Amino acid sequence: MSKINEKGTMDRLSENIITDDQAFGKLVEKYKERIYSVVLRIAKNNEEAKDLAQEAFVKAYRNRNSFRGEAGFYTWVYRIAVNLALNYINRNKERHSESIDDSTPIAASHTPTDLIEQSELGEAISAAIDQLPPRQRTVFILRHYENKAHAEIAEILSITEGAVKANYHQAVLKLKTALGLYMTEGRRVS
Amino acid sequence: MRCAEFRDYLDDFCRWFLYGDIARQMESHVASCDSCAEKYQEHQELLTLLDKEPEQKIDPSELADFLPGVWAKIETRKKHTFRIKVLSLAPIAATAVFLFWLVFRPAVNTGYVNSDEYLYNYFNPLIAYDYMDTDKDLTYSDSTYYSLLADTFSDEDTQMLEILGDEFSDNPGFFMENSYGLEDLSDENLDILNNKLNELTNTVG
Numbered sequence: 336m337s338k339i340n341e342k343g344t345m346d347r348l349s350e351n352i353i354t355d356d357q358a359f360g361k362l363v364e365k366y367k368e369r370i371y372s373v374v375l376r377i378a379k380n381n382e383e384a385k386d387l388a389q390e391a392f393v394k395a396y397r398n399r400n401s402f403r404g405e406a407g408f409y410t411w412v413y414r415i416a417v418n419l420a421l422n423y424i425n426r427n428k429e430r431h432s433e434s435i436d437d438s439t440p441i442a443a444s445h446t447p448t449d450l451i452e453q454s455e456l457g458e459a460i461s462a463a464i465d466q467l468p469p470r471q472r473t474v475f476i477l478r479h480y481e482n483k484a485h486a487e488i489a490e491i492l493s494i495t496e497g498a499v500k501a502n503y504h505q506a507v508l509k510l511k512t513a514l515g516l517y518m519t520e521g522r523r524v525s
Numbered sequence: 526m527r528c529a530e531f532r533d534y535l536d537d538f539c540r541w542f543l544y545g546d547i548a549r550q551m552e553s554h555v556a557s558c559d560s561c562a563e564k565y566q567e568h569q570e571l572l573t574l575l576d577k578e579p580e581q582k583i584d585p586s587e588l589a590d591f592l593p594g595v596w597a598k599i600e601t602r603k604k605h606t607f608r609i610k611v612l613s614l615a616p617i618a619a620t621a622v623f624l625f626w627l628v629f630r631p632a633v634n635t636g637y638v639n640s641d642e643y644l645y646n647y648f649n650p651l652i653a654y655d656y657m658d659t660d661k662d663l664t665y666s667d668s669t670y671y672s673l674l675a676d677t678f679s680d681e682d683t684q685m686l687e688i689l690g691d692e693f694s695d696n697p698g699f700f701m702e703n704s705y706g707l708e709d710l711s712d713e714n715l716d717i718l719n720n721k722l723n724e725l726t727n728t729v730g
Contacts, residue, residue, distance in 0.1 A: 360592055367591045372583060381587065389591065393598045460578045478536075479575060503536070511571055 359399070363392050366409050370416045376476045377420035379465060387423055391416035414491045417473065421492070424469040463513035467506050474499055475506040526554045531561045539569050 370391060375384035395402070395412045402411060464472055470492075477483045477491065485503070489496040531554045537543050538551045555565050 360596075363592050363595055367588055368583060368585075371588060371591070372581065375583070376581065385587065385591070385594075389595045389598055392595045393602060396595075396599055397602065456574070456577050457579045460575060479572075480581075482540075484542075500533075507536070507568070507571065510575075511567065514571070514574060 359396060362408050366412060367392075369409070370412055373413065373476070373481060374416050374420045376480055377417070377473055378423050379461075383423060384420075387419045388416055391419055394419075417477065417491050418493075421469055421473045424472065428469055459514065463510050466513065467509055471502045471506040471509070474502040475510075478503055526550045528554075528558060528561050531555070531558070532564060535561075535564060535568055539565070539572050 367388065371384055371388040374388045374391070375381065378384045378387060391412050394415050395408070402408070464475065467475060473492065474488055477488045478485075483491070485496050485499045488499045492499070531551060534543060534547065534551060538548070543551060555562050
């Protein structure tokens with residue numbers, strides 16, 4: 336099926352979700368992986384991410400009468416999912432016992448060699464992002480991994496574009512601090 | 526281009542989101558401003574480092590039961606919502622039942638007949654009439670009986686209303702004008718009436 340036809344089919348399915356459960360099911364199958372992926376990035380827990388992603392579709396189903404197809408089904412569910420994930424990490428931020436002070440560089444307690452031994456760059460980056468406050472983390476993930484524009488992020492999170500920029504800027508500063516030694520080391524190595 | 530503007534667009538610039546004039550202005554600024562060039566270098570380094578992060582892999586088998594899970598949650602939620610609705614309606618239903626009972630409760634339990642003595646005296650003449658076993662001659666005047674009947678049963682007892690309704694449907698005015706006698710009641714209805722009166726009198730007696 337060509338992309339145009341596929342899009343057309345999806346649009347028709349989106350229009351039918353109010354009355355047709357089968358159409359809704361098809362859309363869930365179509366988008367579940369993308370929705371799960373962004374939620375997993377934010378929530379960092381497979382089981383919780385799956386639960387939250389399912390919850391996003393459930394919410395969409397229960398509010399399908401208010402769906403007008405203006406934003407598209409995917410955008411609609413995506414927005415619900417991101418906000419559910421943000422609420423989840425907000426609720427669980429106290430559990431991050433390893434949370435650090437804003438000014439404390441993560442790498443300060445781990446030498447680059449340690450990080451490599453622990454399991455590489457991926458974990459170091461993941462840990463650094465994990466240390467960000469919930470909103471900064473969500474904004475950063477949407478910007479960096481999901482390639483969203485500031486305006487889109489503002490719409491998804493229902494905040495101003497200025498707030499998005501400020502959160503992103505803070506996140507970048509913290510990541511630079513957290514990964515500073517790694518960056519220097521990387522530069523030296525390369 | 527000013528430095529503030531450059532820094533505003535820096536992230537977009539590093540991610541190759543910019544094109545045309547604005548991209549050229551950024552390139553020109555970074556070439557001419559050491560401070561911004563340093564910021565650019567630093568930001569570029571961070572993004573390069575982040576790009577080295579392994580991609581997030583999702584095992585499709587993890588999501589094999591995703592849709593059934595969604596339907597299960599929807600079903601659970603429907604039941605839950607139904608329960609909540611029922612529970613939220615319970616106080617309203619209870620109030621409605623209470624009000625219904627208050628309005629339609631049996632005569633013997635109403636405030637109207639709360640005085641047992643009053644009720645007993647009220648029906649006594651009718652019972653006395655039944656015991657006379659005559660050819661329905663009345664010891665007491667018709668008007669007394671019918672006034673009592675009208676006052677009592679029109680509000681309190683459906684069965685009595687049916688009896689009276691049957692008997693006086695042709696001309697209800699007769700009833701109030703005291704021109705209609707108890708002797709015009711059928712034997713069957715007279716029995717029902719007397720049984721009912723006995724029952725009521727015994728209840729309060």
